[in-house]
Amino acid sequence: MTAGKRIGDYTVDTKLGSGRYGVCFLARDSHGEKVVLKRFRRRLFQKNPPGSHHEAVILSGLDHPSIPELLGVVHEREGYFFVLKYMPGHTLRQLLFREHHIFTEEDIFRIGAQLSEALVYIHSRSVVHGDLSISNIVDDGHRTGLLDFGLARYRGEDGAAYDLDYACLGNVLLYLLYSGWHGRRCGAWYDELDLNADKELFLRRLLRLDRGFTHTEQMRDAFLVAFSPHTETYTDKSKG
């Protein structure tokens, strides 16, 4: 789709990215405001017609600064689109592997705190994101956004459970912790990273290597304690 193409009331600027769902475009509305047009692949609907619109219903019920608002639905000859609020920044995948950004303790604390808060919110609305990953999180240095609710479900639907989001958050945090790591590769993260006891236990609980969290508020509070940059007490595993 070329720049300048009109889709409903929107004008396409450029392609932002693609995923299993289809393609996302940056566009502008009639007031010049940036929006995202998410065009779905036809075969996604053919394969899973009943599940294809969980995203619209779930996004309709969410209102949070870290979550893109559903602004409209466009069904035209060019395809089937969701119109979403534009969330500025790069994905964590882009920052890690294209920009080679090294995340500081402060960065990790800020991003983790905002993600934890977003999870507290969506879980309070009975929503399981189900696909939290470095490709679905954007950050502009101030605000962290949680994208792509295409696999989101209400808790209990199709077996969706909050601990899936906990485990995926743990996975994301490990990506960030490894961004500045240059140690010797010797196995699992808990053998390689120099983490204090609180951080290691927190990650173990997220990843279900230890007793899990029973509430998302409990998980958020534990994160804030374990990852606060001002309470650092590293243990050096190379000496152990």
Next chain:
Amino acid sequence: MFDFFSGSSKKKRYPNPNRGGSYYQQGSGLFGHFMGSSMSGSSRPRYGQGYGQGHSQNYTQGYPQGYQQAPPGQQGYPNQQPSPQGQSICPSCGASVPAGSKFCLSCGARMASASFCPNCGKPVPPGARFCPDCGTPTSK
């Protein structure tokens, strides 16, 4: 009904908790994207498959049948009535719309009836006085 979290795919969605730097520091390329982003690997459709093939000739084919345009006689239905499944009817095109959706998923018209439970956050069918999931009254 297709189970999005069924069987082995549900297990695959939980990340392996025992990975290390050889995984977390390898993010480039198609392999890294799929395996790093969602853990579901081959169970998911690959993007870029066939979108647009024949699309311009029959662009509504393949979209959910429940959201197709209603027969002409039902278009412009004046009131949104809950269907037996808790869906409402789009006042613009007459298509059935899942409870909670802010927009008709067929024509894009804004749905005035979208509401959610103030307690559990789940969608509430139009006209319902109590949340069908947790029983909370939907209005004060």
